[in-house]
Amino acid sequence: MSLDNPTTPQFKANARQALANENLQSALRGARNGFVNGRAAARAKLGPDEFDALRDAGRDLKNHVLANLGDYLEAYEAKVTASGGHVHWAETAEDARAIVLDICEQAGAKTVNKGKTMISEECGINDHLAAHGIKPVETDLGEYIIQLRGEHPSHIIAPAVHVTVPEVRDAFMEAHPHLDAERDLSGLDTLLAEARGELRAKYFEAEVGITGANMLIAETGQSIIVTNEGNGDLSQSLPKVHIVMASIEKIVPTMEDAGTVLRILARSATGQDMSVYTTLSAGPRRAEDPDGPEEYHVVLLDNGRSNMLGTEFQDMLRCIRCGACINHCPVYQTVGGHAYGWVYPGPMGSVLTPSLIGVEEGGQLPNASTFCGRCEDVCPMRIPLPKMMRHWREREFEKKLTPGATRWGLGVWAWFARRPALYRLGTRMGMAALRVMGRGRGKLASVPLAGGWTGSRDMPAPQGDTFMAQYKRAQR
Amino acid sequence: MPRVALFVTCLVDMFRPSVGFATIKLLEEAGCTVEVPEAQTCCGQPAWNSGDRATAAKIAQDVIRAFEGYDYVVAPSGSCTGTIVKDYPQMVEEAWVPRAEALAAKTHEITSFLTDVLGITSVAADVPRLATYHDSCSGLRTLRVKEQPRALLASAGITVREMEEAEVCCGFGGTFCVKYPDISTSMVGDKVRNATETGAEMLLAGDLGCLMNMAGKASREGRGIEVRHVVEVLAGMTDTPAIGEGK
Ligand code: SF4
Numbered sequence: 169m170s171l172d173n174p175t176t177p178q179f180k181a182n183a184r185q186a187l188a189n190e191n192l193q194s195a196l197r198g199a200r201n202g203f204v205n206g207r208a209a210a211r212a213k214l215g216p217d218e219f220d221a222l223r224d225a226g227r228d229l230k231n232h233v234l235a236n237l238g239d240y241l242e243a244y245e246a247k248v249t250a251s252g253g254h255v256h257w258a259e260t261a262e263d264a265r266a267i268v269l270d271i272c273e274q275a276g277a278k279t280v281n282k283g284k285t286m287i288s289e290e291c292g293i294n295d296h297l298a299a300h301g302i303k304p305v306e307t308d309l310g311e312y313i314i315q316l317r318g319e320h321p322s323h324i325i326a327p328a329v330h331v332t333v334p335e336v337r338d339a340f341m342e343a344h345p346h347l348d349a350e351r352d353l354s355g356l357d358t359l360l361a362e363a364r365g366e367l368r369a370k371y372f373e374a375e376v377g378i379t380g381a382n383m384l385i386a387e388t389g390q391s392i393i394v395t396n397e398g399n400g401d402l403s404q405s406l407p408k409v410h411i412v413m414a415s416i417e418k419i420v421p422t423m424e425d426a427g428t429v430l431r432i433l434a435r436s437a438t439g440q441d442m443s444v445y446t447t448l449s450a451g452p453r454r455a456e457d458p459d460g461p462e463e464y465h466v467v468l469l470d471n472g473r474s475n476m477l478g479t480e481f482q483d484m485l486r487c488i489r490c491g492a493c494i495n496h497c498p499v500y501q502t503v504g505g506h507a508y509g510w511v512y513p514g515p516m517g518s519v520l521t522p523s524l525i526g527v528e529e530g531g532q533l534p535n536a537s538t539f540c541g542r543c544e545d546v547c548p549m550r551i552p553l554p555k556m557m558r559h560w561r562e563r564e565f566e567k568k569l570t571p572g573a574t575r576w577g578l579g580v581w582a583w584f585a586r587r588p589a590l591y592r593l594g595t596r597m598g599m600a601a602l603r604v605m606g607r608g609r610g611k612l613a614s615v616p617l618a619g620g621w622t623g624s625r626d627m628p629a630p631q632g633d634t635f636m637a638q639y640k641r642a643q644r
Numbered sequence: 645m646p647r648v649a650l651f652v653t654c655l656v657d658m659f660r661p662s663v664g665f666a667t668i669k670l671l672e673e674a675g676c677t678v679e680v681p682e683a684q685t686c687c688g689q690p691a692w693n694s695g696d697r698a699t700a701a702k703i704a705q706d707v708i709r710a711f712e713g714y715d716y717v718v719a720p721s722g723s724c725t726g727t728i729v730k731d732y733p734q735m736v737e738e739a740w741v742p743r744a745e746a747l748a749a750k751t752h753e754i755t756s757f758l759t760d761v762l763g764i765t766s767v768a769a770d771v772p773r774l775a776t777y778h779d780s781c782s783g784l785r786t787l788r789v790k791e792q793p794r795a796l797l798a799s800a801g802i803t804v805r806e807m808e809e810a811e812v813c814c815g816f817g818g819t820f821c822v823k824y825p826d827i828s829t830s831m832v833g834d835k836v837r838n839a840t841e842t843g844a845e846m847l848l849a850g851d852l853g854c855l856m857n858m859a860g861k862a863s864r865e866g867r868g869i870e871v872r873h874v875v876e877v878l879a880g881m882t883d884t885p886a887i888g889e890g891k
Contacts, residue, residue: 631660
């Protein structure tokens with residue numbers, strides 16, 4: 169997968185591969201319930217009522233922000249500028265790439281430290297910098313692992329969740345040949361310690377640090393990131409230039425509002441009350457500051473988001489990227505994040521991807537859902553994800569992107585469904601045929617045109633005549 | 645006596661009429677007069693979930709016309725009930741919204757109708773067996789059906805032994821199961837494994853789509869678990885072969 173060439177249109181083939189990949193399946197099984205149970209425990213501990221009240225507050229807050237987005241962004245920009253920072257508006261991913269490269273080149277950067285940022289993923293920053301001779305170094309453990317493996321994140325908060333521990337060990341053995349070949353790398357803690365040790369030196373080499381932002385505060389001009397490893401702090405305070413990459417909907421009005429979101433974010437994501445580190449940055453180093461960057465830049469990315477305002481997809485912009493919908497999605501749990509073929513997996517990706525890369529490219533994703541509704545049930549921003557996936561299906565139907573056979577089948581079925589007498593006749597004949605084929609065994613091992621079903625499961629045969637026919641006979 | 649219209653659902657009509665008769669029996673035992681409107685076919689969900697709004701609206705309006713004259717509408721399915729209750733008001737043409745809302749307000753899934761509307765706490769059946777229960781998605785998350793079937797099953801002598809991930813989708817998802825057969829198969833494989841690992845003799849649920857999916861997978865894998873709709877057990881009608889089993 170490359171970010172400019174999403175494999176999203178091949179979702180089905182990707183999914184088949186994922187199902188056949190034993191390492192991936194073992195990693196997915198191992199990760200399946202950790203976040204789910206964590207969130208459930210956090211909700212119980214806080215009290216379900218308070219938890220749900222926070223979700224309401226989060227939804228209302230974000231709706232207010234989206235209704236006044238331009239104002240808050242301008243207020244934010246004014247604050248950042250006043251503190252000596254620079255705000256850059258990037259309409260597209262390409263713009264963002266150019267802006268970031270320019271800043272890095274101005275700073276004479278050879279190495280750039282990266283804190284975890286999905287916006288940088290969305291823009292393909294790493295490849296772009298590397299193509300221009302600048303080395304990006306991921307400092308988040310998960311990101312570091314997948315960087316070593318030459319991969320992209322498969323999850324927005326747990327980028328390496330698809331990798332098994334033995335695979336991490338192999339990657340470290342290969343990447344750190346200067347270390348003792350006999351060392352013990354069997355546990356997560358030893359892996360983390362080794363990554364820390366390797367990364368520590370790099371922190372001091374980098375001329376530029378790039379981080380994401382969980383929120384931007386309009387009132388104060390601050391940006392907030394939450395991490396569990398503290399890598400964000402070092403990526404942003406050691407290099408002489410700090411770049412924050414954020415998308416426009418990350419804005420909140422005040423510090424208090426940020427508090428509301430923080431209270432629900434980690435609980436929804438990992439089940440922690442709070443992430444271990446909550447780091448704020450507000451501009452370049454001031455005279456009285458003991459440390460901090462000399463230059464402070466914020467790249468604000470639109471990349472199609474403002475087009476979602478005022479449409480049936482606006483609610484998606486409430487998303488705080490907690491990953492809860494992904495963690496709870498049975499389709500994601502079955503195929504993992506890479507099958508989705510672009511930056512954002514799971515239910516949030518299934519709504520967002522068609523918005524950002526077009527429904528022609530991304531249209532598979534909103535179809536690959538059973539509408540089980542678990543995502544909406546856990547979303548801290550109460551985003552009606554299944555409903556929005558259905559809206560994508562409506563757009564596809566309108567644009568005649570729905571496969572011809574499906575449209576035809578639907579048309580025939582609907583024609584009968586609206587003519588009960590003919591429908592009765594048709595269902596009776598159909599069921600009689602299936603019964604004959606079932607030959608009294610109660611099930612069919614294969615049914616013409618239903619290979620999708622009977623390839624892997626039997627088709628229960630109809631019991632007898634249809635209910636409506638039997639009922640009518642009994643009434644006489 | 646409340647006059648109840650049975651919305652039998654397309655799958656029950658075609659594949660498992662006994663579920664319709666069991667529903668009628670339960671409703672009549674609970675003191676309802678049951679009628680089966682002749683003009684019913686399907687709730688329209690396949691069109692709605694395929695993005696075909698115009699067709700979905702027309703079918704919804706047909707259903708409203710056929711069912712709005714009763715005190716209640718009851719269906720042996722959380723999924724079809726969920727469509728009528730949650731989706732119809734958004735599905736129909738503007739002028740139909742009040743009628744859609746009125747229908748939504750009196751439409752219920754069978755087990756929750758018995759317990760929450762009629763206040764029934766026990767059924768006449770006596771089936772002292774060990775079962776596990778799959779919570780179908782729409783029933784659970786749209787209608788909050790969870791304890792209702794379990795309470796009624798307990799009154800019928802059933803012991804429910806909960807499986808792992810009882811609330812996780814079985815992978816049916818309407819057309820999903822044939823559009824994405826590989827993913828669907830993997831999901832239903834997990835489901836029947838979780839169900840059989842409880843050691844239960846029976847796997848019950850309240851939606852025939854999920855049940856056919858689970859029964860089909862269990863049968864293909866030779867799991868030897870008896871798959872039935874919850875109303876068959878509640879109505880004491882377990883003499884019919886289970887789903888996917890021959891005579
Ligand atoms: S859609 Fe909701 S649950 Fe999913 S990542 Fe966004 S905020 Fe979290």
